[in-house]
Amino acid sequence: MTATAPIDKNSHVVLVDGSAYIFRAFHALPPLTRKTDGLPIGAVAGFSNMLFKLMVNQSDEDRPTHFAVIFDASGNTFRNEIYDLYKANRSALPEDLIPQFPLTREATLAFGAPSIEMTGYEADDLIATYARIADEAGARCTIISSDKDLMQLVTENVIMRDPMKNKDIGIKEVIEKFGVEPARVIDVQALAGDSVDNIPGVPGIGVKTAVLLLNEYGPLEELLERSGEIPQKGRREKMLANKDMALLSKQLVTLKTDIDLEVPLEDLAVTDPDVDVLFDFLERMTFRTLTARVRAALGAGETDGLRKDDTAPDAGAPAELDAPKNVKFDAEKYVCVQDAATLREWVDKAMKAGVVAVDLETNSLDSAAAKMVGVCLSHADNEACYIPLGHVGVGNSAEGGDMFGAAAPKQIPMQEALDILEPLLHSPSVLKVGQNFKYDLGVFQRYEGNGKALHPAPYDDTMLISYCLETGLRGHGMDAMSELYFGHKAISFKEIAGTGKSQKTFDQIELDVATKYAAEDADVTLRLWKFLKPKLAAAGVATAYETMDRPLPAVTAQMENNGIKVDRTELNRLSGLFAQKMAQLEDEAYEIAGTKFNVGSPKQIGEILFDNMGLEGGKKTKTGAWQTGVDVLEKLADEGQALPRVILDWRQYSKLKSTYTDALVSQINPDTGRVHTSYSLAATTTGRLSSSDPNLQNIPIRTEMGRKIRDAFVAETGHVLVAADYSQIELRILAHVADLSTMKQAFADGVDIHALTASEMFGVPLSEMTPEIRRNAKAINFGIIYGISAFGLAKNIGISRGEASDYIKTYFEKFPGIKAYMEEAKAEAREYGYITTILGRKCHIKGIRDSNQMSRAFAERQAINAPIQGAAADIMRRAMIRMPEAIEDVEGARLLLQVHDELVFEVPEAKANALIDIIVPTMESAHKPAIEMSVPLLVEAKAAKNWNDAH
Numbered sequence: 001m002t003a004t005a006p007i008d009k010n011s012h013v014v015l016v017d018g019s020a021y022i023f024r025a026f027h028a029l030p031p032l033t034r035k036t037d038g039l040p041i042g043a044v045a046g047f048s049n050m051l052f053k054l055m056v057n058q059s060d061e062d063r064p065t066h067f068a069v070i071f072d073a074s075g076n077t078f079r080n081e082i083y084d085l086y087k088a089n090r091s092a093l094p095e096d097l098i099p100q101f102p103l104t105r106e107a108t109l110a111f112g113a114p115s116i117e118m119t120g121y122e123a124d125d126l127i128a129t130y131a132r133i134a135d136e137a138g139a140r141c142t143i144i145s146s147d148k149d150l151m152q153l154v155t156e157n158v159i160m161r162d163p164m165k166n167k168d169i170g171i172k173e174v175i176e177k178f179g180v181e182p183a184r185v186i187d188v189q190a191l192a193g194d195s196v197d198n199i200p201g202v203p204g205i206g207v208k209t210a211v212l213l214l215n216e217y218g219p220l221e222e223l224l225e226r227s228g229e230i231p232q233k234g235r236r237e238k239m240l241a242n243k244d245m246a247l248l249s250k251q252l253v254t255l256k257t258d259i260d261l262e263v264p265l266e267d268l269a270v271t272d273p274d275v276d277v278l279f280d281f282l283e284r285m286t287f288r289t290l291t292a293r294v295r296a297a298l299g300a301g302e303t304d305g306l307r308k309d310d311t312a313p314d315a316g317a318p319a320e321l322d323a324p325k326n327v328k329f330d331a332e333k334y335v336c337v338q339d340a341a342t343l344r345e346w347v348d349k350a351m352k353a354g355v356v357a358v359d360l361e362t363n364s365l366d367s368a369a370a371k372m373v374g375v376c377l378s379h380a381d382n383e384a385c386y387i388p389l390g391h392v393g394v395g396n397s398a399e400g401g402d403m404f405g406a407a408a409p410k411q412i413p414m415q416e417a418l419d420i421l422e423p424l425l426h427s428p429s430v431l432k433v434g435q436n437f438k439y440d441l442g443v444f445q446r447y448e449g450n451g452k453a454l455h456p457a458p459y460d461d462t463m464l465i466s467y468c469l470e471t472g473l474r475g476h477g478m479d480a481m482s483e484l485y486f487g488h489k490a491i492s493f494k495e496i497a498g499t500g501k502s503q504k505t506f507d508q509i510e511l512d513v514a515t516k517y518a519a520e521d522a523d524v525t526l527r528l529w530k531f532l533k534p535k536l537a538a539a540g541v542a543t544a545y546e547t548m549d550r551p552l553p554a555v556t557a558q559m560e561n562n563g564i565k566v567d568r569t570e571l572n573r574l575s576g577l578f579a580q581k582m583a584q585l586e587d588e589a590y591e592i593a594g595t596k597f598n599v600g601s602p603k604q605i606g607e608i609l610f611d612n613m614g615l616e617g618g619k620k621t622k623t624g625a626w627q628t629g630v631d632v633l634e635k636l637a638d639e640g641q642a643l644p645r646v647i648l649d650w651r652q653y654s655k656l657k658s659t660y661t662d663a664l665v666s667q668i669n670p671d672t673g674r675v676h677t678s679y680s681l682a683a684t685t686t687g688r689l690s691s692s693d694p695n696l697q698n699i700p701i702r703t704e705m706g707r708k709i710r711d712a713f714v715a716e717t718g719h720v721l722v723a724a725d726y727s728q729i730e731l732r733i734l735a736h737v738a739d740l741s742t743m744k745q746a747f748a749d750g751v752d753i754h755a756l757t758a759s760e761m762f763g764v765p766l767s768e769m770t771p772e773i774r775r776n777a778k779a780i781n782f783g784i785i786y787g788i789s790a791f792g793l794a795k796n797i798g799i800s801r802g803e804a805s806d807y808i809k810t811y812f813e814k815f816p817g818i819k820a821y822m823e824e825a826k827a828e829a830r831e832y833g834y835i836t837t838i839l840g841r842k843c844h845i846k847g848i849r850d851s852n853q854m855s856r857a858f859a860e861r862q863a864i865n866a867p868i869q870g871a872a873a874d875i876m877r878r879a880m881i882r883m884p885e886a887i888e889d890v891e892g893a894r895l896l897l898q899v900h901d902e903l904v905f906e907v908p909e910a911k912a913n914a915l916i917d918i919i920v921p922t923m924e925s926a927h928k929p930a931i932e933m934s935v936p937l938l939v940e941a942k943a944a945k946n947w948n949d950a951h
Helices: 018-028 042-055 078-082 100-110 123-136 148-153 171-178 182-192 207-217 220-225 233-241 243-253 275-284 288-298 340-353 414-426 437-444 462-469 478-486 493-497 511-539 542-549 552-562 568-593 602-612 630-638 642-666 704-712 729-737 741-749 753-762 771-785 790-797 801-814 816-832 853-887 909-924
Strands: 012-017 066-070 140-144 158-162 167-169 355-362 372-380 383-388 431-434 459-461 564-566 678-680 690-692 719-726 834-836 842-844 894-899 902-908 939-944
Touching: 012 018, 012 042, 012 123, 018 042, 018 066, 018 100, 018 123, 042 100, 042 288, 066 123, 078 243, 100 275, 123 140, 123 148, 123 158, 148 158, 148 171, 148 182, 167 171, 171 182, 182 207, 182 220, 182 243, 207 220, 207 233, 220 243, 233 243, 275 288, 340 355, 340 372, 340 383, 340 414, 355 437, 355 511, 372 414, 372 511, 383 511, 431 437, 431 511, 437 459, 437 552, 459 462, 459 552, 462 478, 462 511, 462 542, 478 511, 493 511, 511 542, 542 853, 552 678, 552 853, 552 894, 568 642, 568 704, 602 642, 630 642, 642 704, 719 853, 719 909, 729 741, 729 771, 729 816, 729 853, 741 753, 753 771, 753 801, 771 790, 771 801, 771 853, 790 801, 801 816, 816 834, 816 853, 834 853, 842 853, 853 894, 853 902, 853 909, 902 909, 909 939
Parallel strands: 012 066, 012 140, 140 158, 355 431, 431 459
Antiparallel strands: 158 167, 355 372, 372 383, 678 690, 719 902, 719 939, 834 842, 894 902
């Protein structure tokens, strides 16, 4: 966790080059695996021991006041944009190292240290920026690394420390290595290049020659200008021919020292680790020796630790979820079923058992496009089988054969197998159990058995059972749960299919390997169901699971298969329109500024606005660059400055084009002409669904141009889209749970709730309400739900923090029930570790008892919001679950999307009104009969040819 403390000459900042160190630890230490499951942990062990020494086991003089571990973020950086071959020579990562990367980040957090990374930058750049800030403040800074690339940062205040040799690297050591002082290391590297990072340098010029040339002719730029003076012909010709390459290389090796850091250096003040988290991590890693050393250093017994103010454990797994470890799995008993007679025997066994785990293997993660490759069944522990149906043979693929590929293995013809499986899948007396069963249902729905579309039922979903038991606590993936509850590490897909370009699809996997992997999935799933399902009643969430979670996979699977039609021509037209608008705005910006500049560069924008134009009100970041964020530009625009408004408009069009119009075109399914989003049912703390590939919940609706994106989402010919949206559902729930009589009466009377709030707070009659006053009241209404601070409100509506504080105080005085509700929500979360929504979902709140005030405050805001947003999510889930039956008599009607508080349908145009007459009351009564709300729910619905016009 982070804390805040100022940086001064008494500070000691320690920055660990985590990305480099894990490689050093991996290659320097002997291989080490966890005995329980064979997980490689050697590098993690070295990494954890180093953290212990740095954070706990240091002398007072050397102990850091500020500390962080810096990692490389995944993906490309700005250097790849400069030179696309940057690091192109890097070899593939060792397989034993790959699973250890996330564990080093977990180790960092367990020891109470910040884990820092930023997309687009390397760890070295972040270290460089932090080191510069520390140096300028006169603080000591120690960089834990021996990477030569960081030696350019060494100063009187900044040193490096080789963690393997425990050797300090200062100015003297850098000069001994390079022959120049640290500030000139960049020039040496620019000339010599680096084969590891594929930095070209000047061919034929090594470090020694580079030093000689630089010492004789001066800095790199001066040397390049004087290259013709070099007497040695070979060196002269190399330098003359590669000037551009040398300058490019200097760009690549120069570390950024002016990054706009997401986490300020002051926020990296050292704090005590959470002893429960630390010892849990060390125990799971089986670091017994280190655990003993940590306990001794902390003076901690088996249960004592550093958090003296916390006698109760933080929110965690309910005690009843304690599970037997080291459950035995016997893969040798798994069977590969390759003939119809054997398949019938397995179906008979499953019928008699009354419950069977079912799992599909496919060739894609996209359920709307995936082809079925095989089916897995399990009816008892270690009694599992794999039924291959679409394997094409090693070296072949479903898209086309390979002349060197092996012949396809013996398999039951797919249709024959599905006909045999159909009675089992549809039997009302056999419970089908799946893990993330939405995916399997989505694939099954596109196939038939005995002439009927396959809709397996009844079913249970172990992912959703876990989610209902532990909403907000942890992930609910099968592999993680197998290891957590059974101490069993399931076979990973990467183990059997490989990674990267050489990765096989499942239809290319050999049957013996495929059987062990696939049958194990079914075996683990069935055992998870046996273990977790009885816990629902014991935890008091059985009704929540049955009414809000269990039925949802079938509904969302059908929605994903339905997809929504997208007009490619309209997207291309909008993309062209946005590009044209951007070009016009660029010309306008150049004219106002009196010069050309990169409109997408915050640095250049700051220089134009505050250096060239001399605008007032500019502020610099701690790196010395001008701030040019949205808030800065909007403030200037509100003051009448033309250029900031032009830049803001350009940014809006740029985002619309890159994120939406361009990206959506590539996500249209070529077979259906529709986009098929994927819904995550167990990913949020509150029960809300999330959407991905594409994320339709992020399509902008607050601006006119943003709403135009929805113009491209259209109905099929002869049909319309119907959008049905809950009106202010979260405020209605707040009025109900906080018993706000004034608000409840306003909702009952159909009064504008934001105008009413403004009237109550500011004493303005409704007849005299202005848009600005109503807008401020709206910001407060919605801000209060999310526990907004005076600072946040001030920023949102453009007032001083003092005024915002007075607004919030007045709000609580006018609506005293809200303050009481907030305190009750926080108290409930502190006592139980979770809050419960009005419909019975338990939302766990991590960090609610944290000793760190910032972490605890964040958790308290979650506790305030979760009952409101959670109840809204519960109601939406219940509405979705009821919808298929409700609309089945409206021929041609289909539910397509769920976005925020809205459902989107497609229906023949002539039946739109009939559909609206059904869906509105269905949504408005979704909370019944479970609860009676004292505030009516209101749904607004409209039909149109496209999604935008349906609002």
